[in-house]
Amino acid sequence: MAVVNYAKKEIQFKIVYYGCGLCGKTTNLQKVHESVPAKAKGNLTSLATSQDRTLFFDFLPLQTMSIEGFITKFQMYTVPGQVKYNSTRRLVLRNCDGVVFCVDSQVDKTQENLESWENLKENLELQKDNLDEMPRVLQYNKQDLPNVAPKEYLDYVLNNKETRIPTFMASAFKGEGVIETLNAVAKLVLQDFIDKH
Amino acid sequence: MGFMLTSDEHEQLTRDLDELLANAEARNVLLCDRGGNVIVSCGDSELENMDMVSALVAGSFAATKQLALVLGEQEFTAVFHQGAKISIFISGVGEEVLLLALFSDETNAGLVKMYALTACRKFISLFRDIMSREQIKIDDPTQSFKLTTGPIFQE
Ligand SMILES: Nc1nc2c(ncn2[C@@H]2O[C@H](COP(=O)(O)OP(=O)(O)OP(=O)(O)O)[C@@H](O)[C@H]2O)c(=O)[nH]1
Ligand SMILES: [Mg+2]
Numbered sequence: 001m002a003v004v005n006y007a008k009k010e011i012q013f014k015i016v017y018y019g020c021g022l023c024g025k026t027t028n029l030q031k032v033h034e035s036v037p038a039k040a041k042g043n044l045t046s047l048a049t050s051q052d053r054t055l056f057f058d059f060l061p062l063q064t065m066s067i068e069g070f071i072t073k074f075q076m077y078t079v080p081g082q083v084k085y086n087s088t089r090r091l092v093l094r095n096c097d098g099v100v101f102c103v104d105s106q107v108d109k110t111q112e113n114l115e116s117w118e119n120l121k122e123n124l125e126l127q128k129d130n131l132d133e134m135p136r137v138l139q140y141n142k143q144d145l146p147n148v149a150p151k152e153y154l155d156y157v158l159n160n161k162e163t164r165i166p167t168f169m170a171s172a173f174k175g176e177g178v179i180e181t182l183n184a185v186a187k188l189v190l191q192d193f194i195d196k197h
Numbered sequence: 198m199g200f201m202l203t204s205d206e207h208e209q210l211t212r213d214l215d216e217l218l219a220n221a222e223a224r225n226v227l228l229c230d231r232g233g234n235v236i237v238s239c240g241d242s243e244l245e246n247m248d249m250v251s252a253l254v255a256g257s258f259a260a261t262k263q264l265a266l267v268l269g270e271q272e273f274t275a276v277f278h279q280g281a282k283i284s285i286f287i288s289g290v291g292e293e294v295l296l297l298a299l300f301s302d303e304t305n306a307g308l309v310k311m312y313a314l315t316a317c318r319k320f321i322s323l324f325r326d327i328m329s330r331e332q333i334k335i336d337d338p339t340q341s342f343k344l345t346t347g348p349i350f351q352e
Contacts, residue, residue: 001200001232003230003236005202011342012235014233036350043246045252047253047256057252057256059249059252059253061252062350064350066349067343068342073248075234077233088260091260092256094232094259095232095233179350179352190349191344193342194342
């Protein structure tokens with residue numbers, strides 16, 4: 001849920017990267033942090049295990065001038081993908097305004113992606129949100145690997161409703177498709193905010 | 198849903214926070230939502246990282262709440278982290294908001310706690326009003342939002 005401050009002329013949104021373990025959520029945020037100009041970003045904070053797996057969340061504050069007369073802040077988070085950290089995922093999802101669902105496109109990860117997708121739906125429902133109404137994009141990540149499933153197959157599994165979710169092919173590792181994904185979700189979040197106000 | 202603060206409400210919250218800051222002799226005081234967004238912050242301007250502080254505080258408070266539930270408590274309404282130089286006092290303000298006070302070792306923790314809890318009661322009723330208000334009245338000239346053109350983020 002957006003926080004609007006008329007006195008400071010500032011609007012804040014929260015965007016969460018979701019997806020199964022090792023699908024590349026943290027890598028996305030790292031590449032965003034590397035790519036955007038210094039004046040648009042704060043520090044990247046990662047609460048991780050010693051093996052670089054996300055334990056609590058990664059956090060990166062971004063700032064733009066996307067709404068006339070207001071500083072627009074996007075607070076970017078990743079969830080921990082490992083199944084056992086579900087209660088932490090719920091905490092991170094709290095008050096979120098938009099979701100990037102990051103997919104590990106390797107063929108043998110289909111089941112894990114699907115479980116994480118269902119888990120996202122459940123957790124949103126618990127906080128009285130609905131994935132179908134939430135600004136959201138799909139990122140088919142790890143396209144640089146040889147064993148990726150075809151886009152049609154991933155769509156068939158994850159994006160099979162009448163209203164298609166915007167999808168982005170990416171290799172977060174190489175930094176490809178990362179900013180496109182970010183811009184798309186930010187745009188949806190802004191449009192959703194404008195529509196509601 | 199969301200927090201829409203009018204200039205008046207922002208002024209009111211800032212005034213109350215400033216008062217708490219002075220009374221409790223704290224370094225920083227801030228209100229954030231439980232998702233980690235800063236709502237209002239006052240105090241030492243050296244600490245520019247308030248976005249990050251509030252993201253981490255909201256996370257740690259939420260984790261502590263789970264811990265309370267496991268132990269059969271509803272919530273630890275207040276949490277205190279003691280450091281050598283800086284300490285933090287965090288308290289829930291209703292269901293949606295957190296109050297956070299950062300103070301140095303020269304300040305008495307009991308004093309901070311007392312003033313913070315008094316302020317909390319005031320904030321609870323202020324936020325009840327803010328949350329129950331439907332929309333900001335249309336005569337507010339800043340009411341309509343317009344998107345700027347061009348890409349949002351550039352590489
Ligand atoms: N080949 C390839 N590897 C990738 C890509 N994106 C991420 N990786 C690698 O996958 C591994 C896991 O990436 P992370 O970004 O840490 O994954 P995560 O989704 O944050 O994982 P959790 O924090 O456990 O949920 C790392 O070794 C990354 O370098 C990609 O596009 N291609
Ligand atoms: Mg991670």
